[in-house]
Amino acid sequence: MKLPGCKKTGTLLYEGIVGLFILGSFLAVMMNTWHSWQVSIRENRIELNQEREFLNELRQKL
Secondary structure (H helix, E strand, O other): OOOOOOOOOOHHHHHHHHHHHHHHHHHHHHHHHHHHHHHHHHHHHHHHHHHHHHHHHHHHHH
């Protein structure tokens, strides 16, 4: 008696879905990292501008 052969129908579809899921997860992490980086740059700019204004006020008082 011969065992039934393994049918490989739809495996490419499953591999494609898994690949898209992995790629989407990777892109989501990259976008989150980029957004966090942009926010930190913006906060540093605001902090530097505040320090610059404070130093200019001190300079004018002296």
